Every structure is written in structure tokens, then in C-alpha cells.
Amino acid sequence: MPNIIGKRKLFLSISGALIALSLVFLAVFGLRAGIDFSAGSMLTIAFDTTPQLSELNAELDNLGYGTAIVQETGTEDFMIRLPAITDGEKNSLKAGLTAALGNLTERSFETVDPVIASQTSRVALIAVALAALGILLYLTYAFRRMPKPMHYGVVAVAAVLHDVLAVLGIFALLAAIFGLEINLVFIIGILAVIGYSVNNTVVIFDRIRENKLRGVAPTFEGVVNRSVGETLIRSINTSLTTIIVVLALMLFVGATIQNLAVVMLIGIIVGTYDSVFVAPAILVIWDNLDRRRLGGRVTA
Template identity: 30%
Template sequence: MNVVGCLACNRIEASLMFNLIQKRRIFFMLSAFVIVPGMFIMLYSWLTIGSFFRLSNEFVGGSIFDLKFTEPGANETNIRDVFVQVGDDNLTIQQLGVPEEFRWSVRGSFHDTTTTERIISSLEQIAPLDRANLRIDQVSATVGQEVTRAAFLAVIVAAVVVTGFIVVAFRQVPNAFRYGACAILAMVHDVLVVAGIMSLAGLMLGWEVDTLFLTALLTVVGFSIQDTIVLFDRIRENIPKHLGEPFETIVNRSILETIHRSLATQLNAFFIMVAILLFGGESIKQFIAILFVGLLSGTYSSIFIAVPLLVAWEKGELPFLKSIGTVSSAAVSKPKKNDTSENSLWEP
């Protein structure tokens, strides 16, 4: 009788809960409405500038000359002529600040020391240079390729490690591989959202992908994975506590039990980032803006993509993934009396 009564109470409680999982198709469509246009923007960027993003010299190699003249006389035409004389005609020249500051930024090919000195001498014939505020960054194409490979490898290693950790940590749960795969798919969701926004900002605002952008991206991945694991861990705890309930109901219960924690954590970070965007320096605003978008996407994907995707997979709504990571119910043994698998991953 007690068992029947408990089951009845669980069913009544489940019927009163707001069912987020039932609306999973809406969440999937919302993500598609953001990601698909972003992919078209990246395609347009590739067709117009030759890459999905506007890349900094750290990745493609080249030079950056930040110039400050002390007198008027410099303009885009005569600055371009100086670089063309040394064989560099693939230039991006931009005036910085107000015209009275006589500041210019020139991006071009990589130059050796001798050629750089020739360029500086020729520029000083146009107008005197403020050498104290002269900044020249040179990155060879080889170094740029190494940075690109290292960044790509970092993302791949992070994905593999996360998948392996989740599979091992959730080994007592049926179809543990699916938990890891859904976490990675949520991570890919966040990367695509950030990539689309960055591609658009590159076309409209001239933002460039640099190592600071990669730092923001990896931070977003870390926050997103952490939130996803916390949700999955609560699901793992609730499965033995609510035997007899449908998996979808257990998952929905787990989301409602942890959503306040996720939102509280992210809101604290958002308030700080908004303050930095409003009052911080220009050099860090691009980093904070990307971080803000990424964490917003990460919070959304953990709650509304990773977990609903797990439910859709378990219910066979993803035919192309149905047989992946499946184990029979006979392969899942009942927990032993001294088994602590129902305890939280974060508890000692």
C-alpha cells in the first residue's frame, strides 16, 4: 500500500509540474532560427572576404602598424603608396579616433626588419611620427598556422575529455554514452551561435578572431558543460528515487529542481559583464560581448537543448541516432546496497 501510495503521490506531483520537456520541439526550432542564419552569414563572409571570420594576424600572419603623426599631412592615399612601394598592396587602412589626433592603423603583409625600417622612414617623409606611440606587430604565416592548429586541437581535446568523463561518471545509468553525446551537441550549439555572431560582427563592425576570442569561446564551453553536467547529475539522482515514473517526467522534475541554481549563477556573471561593457576599456569590450552572448547561449543550451535532446533520443525521436549508445535493460544491474551511485557527483 505504501508503495502504491508513493507512486500515486509522485504521479499527482508530476502532473502539477510545468512541463518544459513537452515543449522541446519549440526550443529546437528557436535554436535553428539563430544557428541557420548564422551559418548563412558565415558562408557570405567566406564568399566576400575569403574566410568565415575576419581573422587577426595571429592566425593568418602579417603586420599591424599603429601610427600617430604629430602634424597633418597623412591620408589613406599617401600611406598606401608607401606600402605599395615595398610590394605590399593587400592593405587595410583605417583612421583611428578624431582626425585631429592623426592616428592610423595599417594592416598588411609580414615584413622583415629592413623593410619595416624603410616603411617607417618613408612615412616620416609624409609627416613626423610620434615614435613613443608607434606600435608594430609582426606575425609570420608559420606562427599563424601553429596558433590555428593549437586552437583547433584544444577544442577537440576538450570535447573528447568531456565525453569520456561523462561516460565514466554516468556508467551506472543506462545509455551513458548518450549523456556525453548530448553534452557535446549542446557545446556545438554554443560554438555555432558564437561563431555566427562573430562572423556578423566581423562584417559589420570589423571585429577580428584572435586569441582573446578563443579564450572567450573556451570559457563559454566550460560554463556550458558544467551546467549540463549538473543537470545530468540530478537526472541520475532522481532515476532511482522515482521508479515507475516516465523518463520524460523525471527529466522535467530534474530541470525544475536545478534551474534556479543555473539562472542565479549566470545572472551574477551577466551583471558583471554588463558593467564592464558600460564602463570598461575599449580593448576588452569585444571579449566581454562575445562572452556575454556565449554564456547566454550556454545557459539556454544546457536547459533547453542538451536535456530535451537526451529525452528525444531516449524516446526514439532521432532515428539516425536511435541505435547509438544503446544497452539492453538486462545489462543494467540493480544497484547494490553499498552502491553510492545515486549520490551526487559533487558530493564526497
């Protein structure tokens, strides 16, 4: 049985470095809000003869839309993010692009005003907060027959926050490099990461509960280490199979769910690491602190 918990200082140091880097990336690059959160217009078009991305960007600049953000969808369509424009301005833009680059077809057009964008941001934050509260309450109830059931809920929520922060930081770096923006699909990805991370953590915590009741080791640290070892292969296999699916989405679906795939890929990797190497270690550290504070009379 590998002594994973015995190396907790190393794993926690790696986790701490990841969080520190994430905070640096967020401070330096920030997160670019998409149309769902900052208002604006999104025009999706396809040309009869597909131009180069550089040609389209140059022509948008000539037409007075130099700040527009263009993404290729993987199906020879272009998604153009613009400041909020009217139908008349859209028609003028299409006419200018047609004159310069050839006939085009409008796939879709949507505009989000500032009020809707503000409401969407608020609802997204509430959704994430409610998810964290629900996790805390559920795990506290699920482990109510164990000593200190609140520990399991608090550690699970801490693990979720760890994963979300790491995803945000790494995404900020990738966004700066590839021009990605956060949108509602991004929020869906964050919520999916939360669910995936909690699922992995609960599996390990449940094995800890079973082994504690069976008395498989004389100390809580021994129980946790054995539980992590017994679920390690399951956690890795589950994550690898999910990563394969996410990579397929990234390679073949295109920009429409690009943010979801990127967030899921980062979240699965970070969440698996966190569930196996960080969350159980925090349980042990917390228990050891309680023991020292109360003179060794506490049993986990």
C-alpha cells in the same frame, strides 16, 4: 513546475533556426583571420594629439596601406593590422604618419610569419577537439552508474558543438559589421564558452541523475522536466552575473580583449539556452526513440 520538456519542439525549432542562420552568416561573411592565424604585422601607436579614425585611415591609404585595418583600443591608442612589414618599412610608415598627423609613440610592434600562423591554427583546432573528447569521456565515466551513460556524454558534446557553431555564426555577422578578426584571444573565448556550457549542462544532468535515483517521477521525461525546473533559477542567475562582468569588460577594457568579451557574451547567452532548453530535450527524445525501437523495454 513549468513544463519545459513538454515544449521541446518549440525550443528545438528555435535552436535549429539559430544554427541555420549561423551557417548562413558563416557562408556569406566568413571569418576574417587575425595576425595570429594569417600572418602579418600589428603596430600599436598613440598620437600626442589624437586624430579621427577616418583621418588615420585616409593617411594610411595615402602611404600605400589602404588595406590596413585600424582599431581604437579605448585608451586613445590605435592598433593597425598590416601585411607583414620589415622594421625599415615600419619606420617609414611612422615617419609618414608623423608628418601628416603629428608626433606619435610606438606602443608595440609584432610580426607573425606564415609558418607560425599555420602552426597556431593547427594547435587551436587540436585544443578544441581534445576539449570535446575530454568532455565525452568524463561525462560517460561520471554517469557510468546510470543506464546508457554514453547518452549524457554525447548530448553534452552535441550541446558544445551547438554553442560553438552559434558563436561562430553570430561573430561572423558582427565581424562583417564592425571589422572584428579572430585571434588567439578569440580561441581562448571559445574554450571558455565550452567550459561554461559544459558546467551548466553537467549541473542539470547531475540533478537528473539524483532525481532518477530518487524516483521523483514515473517517467524519464517527468524526471528530466522536474530537474530542469529545479535548476532553472540557478542557471539564469549564474548567467546574468557573468554577463554583467563581461559587459563591464566590453565597455571599459577596450580592443585588447574585445574578441574575448564578445565571444563570452554570445556564448553565455546561447550556452544557457542550450543547457536548459535543448540538451535535456535531446536526452528525452533519444530515450523515447530507444523505447520505440525496443518495444518500450528500455528504462533511462
